Amino acid sequence: MISSTLRLVPVTPDNFDAVCAVRVHPRQEHLVSPVQKSLAEAYVHGDTAWPRALVDGDEVVGFVMAFLDIVWDPAKDPEHRRSGLWRLNIAAGHQGKGYGSFAVGAVLEELRRRGAGQAYVTWDTGEGTPEPFYAGLGFRRTGELSGDQPVAVLDLA
Template sequence: MTTSPRLVPVTPDNFDAVVGVKVRPDQEFAVSPVLKSLAEAYVHPEVAWPRAIVDGDRVVGFVMAFLDIDWRQDGGTDIRSGLWRLNIDAGEQGHGYGKFAVHAVAEEIRRRGGTRLTVTWHPGEHGPEGFYLGLGFRPTGEQSDGETVADLEL
């Protein structure tokens, strides 16, 4: 039976599997653990959109979007939505789940009227820069907490 990946809410039934998602050790510098992401979603429910990435009955990853935040901290306004976290389990990488999750978040942002998807990443040898550039993200020239900021026009 062939299945297609899908995004589902994090629930009591899948919580343990979702927090069990672990990236490869050489990628841990680039993304926070799922448990931290869920804690951030709990304290920022107005902007966080956490989802389990599921294929069949298996949780293969986790994605969390931020929706309609004011990006600027200087009193101006720059409303953005984008990827806050993307964690694909080490044993599930290379099967297209990350690409699927980015496209699903892009569709959710489009559905809400957004026209761009923002992402940040830590530079580094095993970081996600090549992945995001390959999906069409373009660096904006900005830095956020030492991370590269990039946008994808939707």
């Protein structure tokens, strides 16, 4: 059962070590980059990255990062901007409790607050793919690829 104290908070010096300690289940490590890589990406993409710790009470149980208002394909359409879910890591011992759904929902609310009409996500394919999770939340494939990852979209209206 999800606690009433579940929330997303900025990554700070006070919670940095706990956030970096988040590890997904070993069977998922091939599907999602570690938190440390995400934080490095957030540093170099500071204008568009929105990293957050997922905290239940005083315990960090996961990490989520959104991308905000990036130009999708400048060569084709320099005005086409997208926002969405960049990374989701739920600690192995905390999976299956609704934390992932909460984190995605909180990101979607932030995107709505910022005026986004759609949210995008990509995922790695293969054994254990998170595609059923995202499809269950309403994301649908666009037919595009980002690298070798399928792109999916969810209307926020």
